[in-house]
Amino acid sequence: MKLECKHVWEYISEYIDGRVDPQVKEDIERHLEHCEICSAILDSTRNILILTADDRTFELPVGFSERLHERLKKEIEGSETELKKK
Amino acid sequence: MQTKSANEGELIRRIVAGERELFHELIRPYERMVYLTVFSIVKNETDAEDGAQEAVINAYRHLASFRAEAKFSTWLTTIAINEGRKRLRRAKGAAEDSIEEQMEEKEGDYTPAPLTDWREIPLEALERKELREALRKAIAELPDIYRQVFTLRDLEELNIEETAQALGVNPGIVKVRLHRARIMLQKKLVPFLKTVAPARRGFFGRAL
Numbered sequence: 001m002k003l004e005c006k007h008v009w010e011y012i013s014e015y016i017d018g019r020v021d022p023q024v025k026e027d028i029e030r031h032l033e034h035c036e037i038c039s040a041i042l043d044s045t046r047n048i049l050i051l052t053a054d055d056r057t058f059e060l061p062v063g064f065s066e067r068l069h070e071r072l073k074k075e076i077e078g079s080e081t082e083l084k085k086k
Numbered sequence: 087m088q089t090k091s092a093n094e095g096e097l098i099r100r101i102v103a104g105e106r107e108l109f110h111e112l113i114r115p116y117e118r119m120v121y122l123t124v125f126s127i128v129k130n131e132t133d134a135e136d137g138a139q140e141a142v143i144n145a146y147r148h149l150a151s152f153r154a155e156a157k158f159s160t161w162l163t164t165i166a167i168n169e170g171r172k173r174l175r176r177a178k179g180a181a182e183d184s185i186e187e188q189m190e191e192k193e194g195d196y197t198p199a200p201l202t203d204w205r206e207i208p209l210e211a212l213e214r215k216e217l218r219e220a221l222r223k224a225i226a227e228l229p230d231i232y233r234q235v236f237t238l239r240d241l242e243e244l245n246i247e248e249t250a251q252a253l254g255v256n257p258g259i260v261k262v263r264l265h266r267a268r269i270m271l272q273k274k275l276v277p278f279l280k281t282v283a284p285a286r287r288g289f290f291g292r293a294l
Contacts, residue, residue: 009198013265017246041198045272048221052240057218060121061131064138068117069110071139075146076106 003031008038119242120166126237127170141169163252196266199276224274236267
């Protein structure tokens with residue numbers, strides 16, 4: 001089946017996730033071979049996802065881990081004392 | 087993966103049996119995930135940090151109720167989501183509670199924006215700080231229901247089913263929201279990319 005651009009767009013997300021049927025996948029790939037616009041849309045969307053997953057895009061606040069484990073340490077010590085009391 | 091979850095199961099068993107300090111080790115690989123989950127809901131760093139701490143403490147206190155057939159990461163994400171939502175309710179007041187699980191907008195333009203030059207943008211462009219900032223801003227501006235799905239799926243890399251389970255919606259809804267979120271981001275970032283790499287004008291006159 002020959003796909004139009006707008007049909008390809010409907011499948012972009014699932015195509016990226018590898019969740020389209022083999023037949024649809026083939027149709028999309030045939031379309032991409034000659035459609036520069038859809039190829040660019042697909043690449044740009046993919047690149048956005050790569051960038052999103054990159055640890056440098058979202059960084060934890062400085063000292064986050066230290067503060068978390070400090071708080072956790074107090075909680076654990078507290079719960080152990082409680083247990084001993086019982 | 088199997089080794090990881092086997093180790094994890096063993097860790098959990100030992101913690102519940104009384105080696106409580108091992109919880110530090112159990113939670114370490116998930117700190118970032120917990121923080122980002124809460125952040126995707128409360129949208130500010132201070133609340134996200136407080137909420138993440140609270141979620142981790144809650145997970146510690148309720149670890150005995152964790153069942154081995156579930157996935158620890160999904161269980162923990164659910165706790166983080168609940169903590170984030172609790173904080174949001176407190177901040178917004180009960181009146182707005184009902185809009186929390188907004189429905190999909192029926193109308194809306196979820197078509198991507200055309201660009202032809204992306205592939206010519208060198209990989210180094212992705213290293214640029216401005217692009218990261220633009221992306222963070224674009225994600226922050228997504229409507230809540232889309233940002234939450236996008237965060238769990240594309241930032242924390244949970245799969246569709248895990249995302250659905252953590253958010254308490256069905257996988258079909260996750261797919262629709264994910265698709266729309268990705269397209270909205272693509273659209274928002276295109277103008278920015280055009281300024282990074284000037285477009286070849288000819289192509290943009292082309293009708294779609």
